[in-house]
Amino acid sequence: MSSNKSKVSIIAINYNSTAYTMDFIASIDKYHGKEVEIIIVDNASEVSPKEEILTKFPDVVVLECETNLGFAGGNNLGYRHASGDFIFFANNDTLFTAGLLDGLMQVFQDYPGVGLVCPKIKFFEPYGLIQYAGSTPLNPWTARNSTYGAKEKDLGQYDKTYETAFPHGAAMMVPRAVIEKAGMMPEDYFLYYEELDWGAMLKRAGYKLIYNGKVEIIHRESSSIGKSNPFKTYYMNRNRILFVKRNFPKIHQLFFSLYFGLLAFPKGLLVFALKGEWEHCKALWSAVRWHFKSPLSRAVKYESV
CATH class of the missing domain: 3.90.550.10 (Spore Coat Polysaccharide Biosynthesis Protein SpsA; Chain A)
Known part of the structure; x- marks a missing residue:
C-alpha cells in the first residue's frame, strides 16, 4: 500500500x-x-x-x-x-x-x-x-x-x-x-x-x-453454499420481493406484484417441477409465503432514493 x-x-x-x-x-x-x-x-x-x-x-x-x-x-x-x-x-x-x-x-x-x-x-x-x-x-x-x-x-x-x-x-x-x-x-x-x-x-x-x-x-463464486440449492432459491426470491418493498415506489410495487405473481412465480414453479426439483418448488413457495406471515415484511416502509 x-x-x-x-x-x-x-x-x-x-x-x-x-x-x-x-x-x-x-x-x-x-x-x-x-x-x-x-x-x-x-x-x-x-x-x-x-x-x-x-x-x-x-x-x-x-x-x-x-x-x-x-x-x-x-x-x-x-x-x-x-x-x-x-x-x-x-x-x-x-x-x-x-x-x-x-x-x-x-x-x-x-x-x-x-x-x-x-x-x-x-x-x-x-x-x-x-x-x-x-x-x-x-x-x-x-x-x-x-x-x-x-x-x-x-x-x-x-x-x-x-x-x-x-x-x-x-x-x-x-x-x-x-x-x-x-x-x-x-x-x-x-x-x-x-x-x-x-x-x-x-x-x-x-x-x-x-x-x-x-x-x-x-x-470462486458460491463456494460455501453451492451454485444452486433450495436455500439459495428461497433467499434470492424472498429478498427480491423484500428489496422491492423497501426501495420501490408504490406504483412500481404494484406492477412488480403483477409481474411476479402472474409470470415469474408460476414460471419458476413450472421449471422446477419439470426438472423434478421439488425442494426448489417448496423453497420458492416458502419465499412468497414469508411475505404474508412475517411481521418484518408487513412492517417494511418504502424509502425513496
Whole structure:
C-alpha cells in the first residue's frame, strides 16, 4: 500500500469453508503483510477455524459467532471490531491481486462524493472471464437488472472507472466516515440483496457508487453454499420481493406484484417441477409465503432514493 497510508481493515465471513479462508488470507499476506488489519468472522461453522488460522496467521482477528448472523450481520460484527479508516468487505472465496487496495483507495482521492468502490471481479474458473464490471439500475417493473461484462473474456474493455447502479457484495471498499453517516448493512435479508439495499442507502445519503476496473479480485463464486440449492432459491426470491418493498415506489410495487405473481412465480414453479426439483418448488413457495406471515415484511416502509 504505497499510495495511501490510511489503515485498511479487511473483513470476511467464514462458514464451513476454512480452506478458502486460508487461501484468502494468504493472498492478502502476499501483497500486504502486516500493513492491513484482517478480521475473519466465523458464522457458527461446524468446526471453528480459529486455531488453524491463528497457527499460520497469528495477527489475524478471528471472531466466533454462536449463531449464524448472515452476510450483513457477520460483516457488521466485523465492522464493530475494525479500527481502519477504510473498510474492505470481501468474500472469503476471493483472492487478492497486486495493487487492489491502492487502486480502490485512490478513487476516493480522485472523485468527490464517493461512498463505495468495487473492483473488477473475475471468475476463478473458467479463469479470465469477468463476473462483475458494474451494473445497470433495476428495471422498475420487474426488479431485474444486468451486470456489465458478465462472462465476457477480459480484453481490457472494462479497465475504466465509472459510476455503477449497485455494488457487488464479494468486494466492496467503504470509508468508515461513510458508514457512520449512512449506517451499516441492513440485516433483514440474512443472505442476498443486502448489498443492493446498502447501495441504495448510501445513495440516499448522497454518496456515489463507483466501479474501478483498473484493479481486480478473483472470485470462486458460491463456494460455501453451492451454485444452486433450495436455500439459495428461497433467499434470492424472498429478498427480491423484500428489496422491492423497501426501495420501490408504490406504483412500481404494484406492477412488480403483477409481474411476479402472474409470470415469474408460476414460471419458476413450472421449471422446477419439470426438472423434478421439488425442494426448489417448496423453497420458492416458502419465499412468497414469508411475505404474508412475517411481521418484518408487513412492517417494511418504502424509502425513496
